[in-house]
Amino acid sequence: MNKTKPVQWVPSLYFAMGLPFVILNMVVVLMFRGLGISDTKIAFWTSLIMLPWTLKPLWSPLLEMYKTKKFFVVLTQLTTGVLFGLVAMSLRLPDFFDYTIAILAVVAFSGATHDVAADGVYMNLLDTNRQAEYIGWQGAFYNLAKVTATGGLVYLAGALKASVGTLNTWMIIMSCCSVLMLLLGIYHIRVLPVDKQTGKVTTTYRESMCDLWEVIQSFFAKKYIWLYILFIILYRFAEGFVIKIVPLFLAAPVENQGLGLTEQEIGLYYGSFGAGAFILGSFLSGYYIARFGLRKTLFSLCLIFNIPFAVYALFAIYQPTSLFLIGSGIVLEYFGYGFGFVGLILFMMQQVAAGKHQMAHYAFASGIMNLGVMLPGMISGYLSDMTGYREFFMLALLPAIPAFLLAYFIPFRETPAEQAEEDEEKDSVLAN
Numbered sequence: 063m064n065k066t067k068p069v070q071w072v073p074s075l076y077f078a079m080g081l082p083f084v085i086l087n088m089v090v091v092l093m094f095r096g097l098g099i100s101d102t103k104i105a106f107w108t109s110l111i112m113l114p115w116t117l118k119p120l121w122s123p124l125l126e127m128y129k130t131k132k133f134f135v136v137l138t139q140l141t142t143g144v145l146f147g148l149v150a151m152s153l154r155l156p157d158f159f160d161y162t163i164a165i166l167a168v169v170a171f172s173g174a175t176h177d178v179a180a181d182g183v184y185m186n187l188l189d190t191n192r193q194a195e196y197i198g199w200q201g202a203f204y205n206l207a208k209v210t211a212t213g214g215l216v217y218l219a220g221a222l223k224a225s226v227g228t229l230n231t232w233m234i235i236m237s238c239c240s241v242l243m244l245l246l247g248i249y250h251i252r253v254l255p256v257d258k259q260t261g262k263v264t265t266t267y268r269e270s271m272c273d274l275w276e277v278i279q280s281f282f283a284k285k286y287i288w289l290y291i292l293f294i295i296l297y298r299f300a301e302g303f304v305i306k307i308v309p310l311f312l313a314a315p316v317e318n319q320g321l322g323l324t325e326q327e328i329g330l331y332y333g334s335f336g337a338g339a340f341i342l343g344s345f346l347s348g349y350y351i352a353r354f355g356l357r358k359t360l361f362s363l364c365l366i367f368n369i370p371f372a373v374y375a376l377f378a379i380y381q382p383t384s385l386f387l388i389g390s391g392i393v394l395e396y397f398g399y400g401f402g403f404v405g406l407i408l409f410m411m412q413q414v415a416a417g418k419h420q421m422a423h424y425a426f427a428s429g430i431m432n433l434g435v436m437l438p439g440m441i442s443g444y445l446s447d448m449t450g451y452r453e454f455f456m457l458a459l460l461p462a463i464p465a466f467l468l469a470y471f472i473p474f475r476e477t478p479a480e481q482a483e484e485d486e487e488k489d490s491v492l493a494n
Contacts, residue, residue, distance in 0.1 A: 068188060071254045072196045073203040075135070075180050078246045080207030082142050082173035085239055086111060086166055088212045091309050092219070092325060093232045099159055105306040105443025107159075109436050111167040114174035116432045119425040120274070122178045131186060131257045134179035136250050138172045143243030145169045150236035153229060178425075186257040205341050213334035215239070220325030277422045284423075286473055290414050293472055294427060295434035296465040297406050300368050301399070302438035303458035307446050308332075308374055311455075319378055319451040321388060331389040336396035343400025350401075356408050357474050364469035367402020368462035370395040375455035406431065413475055 086108065094104045125134055145165050152161040188196065215235050222231040281287065312328050314320020323331075351359050373391040382388055410431065415424035438461070446454040 066253055066255050068192060068196050069199070071250065072184070072199045074246060074249060075183065075254070076200045077203040077207045077210075078135075078139055078243065078250075079173075079177055079180050080204035081211060081239070081242065081246075082169055082176070083115070084208045084211040085146075085215075086170055086173070087305070088309060089215055089235070089239075090162075090166060091306055092216060092313065092328070093235070094159070095310055095313055096219075096223075096228045096232065096325075097153070097158070100443070100447065101307065101310050102443040102447050103159070104310065105446070106440045107163050108166075109302075109306060109439030109442075111163065111170045112432065112436050112439075114171045115177070116429040116436060118174040118178055119422065119429055121175070122425065125175070125179055125182065131179045131182040132250070132254050135176060135183060135254060136247050138176035138179065139243050139247035139250060142169055142172045142176070143240050143245075143247060145172065146236050146240035146243060150233045150240065153233050153236070183254065183257050187255055202341070205337055208340075209334055209337045210242075211239075212332060213329050213337065215329070216332075217326050217329030217334075220327070220329060223325065277419045278426075280417070280419055281423050281426050284414070284417070285475055287414070289468070289472065290409075291430055293465070293468045294406065294410065294414070294431050295437075296461060296468060297364060297367070298431060298434045299438055299461035299465065300371050300458055302435040303442045303445070303461070304371050304374060304455065305435065305442075306439050307442050307451070307454065307458075310443075310446075311374065311378065311451050314451070316381060319381070321377060321381060323388070327385065331385075331392045335389060336392050339393040339396040340400035343397040343402075344404050347401040347404040351404065351408060356405065356412060360405055360409065360472070361466070361469045363402045363405030364462075364465055365402075366398045367405070368398075368459070368465060370398035371455075371462075372459060375452070375459065378452040378455050416475070 091104055091108055094108070095101075125131065145168055149162050149165050149169075152158055152165060155161055184196075184200075215238060218238070219231050219235050222234060226234070284290075309328060309332065311319075312321050312323045312332065313325070314322070316322045347363070351363075373395045377388065377391060410424060410427040414427045417423065442454075442458075445457065449457065
């Protein structure tokens, strides 16, 4: 099994990583809207249950102690599959929202744990050259999960609703999610190689927690770290406000300031064309940064990331009926999203995570980044209900202003070698 080619498991592994995240972040938003839940409740609870993706570094040391990374990958995929099946069955209950949110919170914990284990398998089984060789497969199949969920499954929901009804439609969609995850788990039992950790306990819980504490201390001892944390949070703050409300706005009736799109139209434009624009933007951004350098391009990347969110403010004001115009606006926003998002990822890798504990510090940085989306997402439904979509989308752009200022003035740590030397000195001070 260890001779299995990476092309047989890397694509499916990262497809399985992306699927639960996208379903919780987008598909269930439309599901709850169709089942009559208010925007306020949808935005708050579907944002709150994403917390495990922020906190996952805190329990990641436990995965080093028991079993293999493959064990946790398969376990979490099968668990997530069973849980989506429970979501499908719970939709018929009188208080279905309470039960489904509770189950989806466990799905989030399982999905976040899967991410840690999957990345561990990837890094343990592939050397640095092969990691670089298959990094493109990672991104492609993670985004294929986005196309499958927000494009295929949402489109299918729109096609089924007229014939089987809203409730049965979403039971079928959640059942499809269940079957997909179970099939991926069964496939990886057979195909996914066993990583280098053989299941033997190599350390104690206390030692793991001490190591974790040392990693945390060294992270917060980095130069400019508090300014960097503020920048990471604010970079995506405007996105955090709009991300939960956009699908609700697209589906809302015209008389309620929405655009009145069907699930099929949302799936086609927001899921498929949008995801393609995201991939293209990410691809071109890499060449742009490589040509001019991150220091010179960070401000423009921040602009390109945030300004396209104004498309939804314009949509809310003018409420266009042309599907071509609406689709073009969504594609523009997703292209800017992909183009600018790469800048934040590279900033975290090169400026925040560089040093002795690079992988662990990147995990902390990505957790903080998710916090910058979760917090505004929790209150976005309340604000949109209070103000209406037009005023909400204009207000949502305001947090981008301090992000622009920080992107322009933020100091850079000089070179990777100097960063590593600086962090090693601080680590030795902390150890002593």
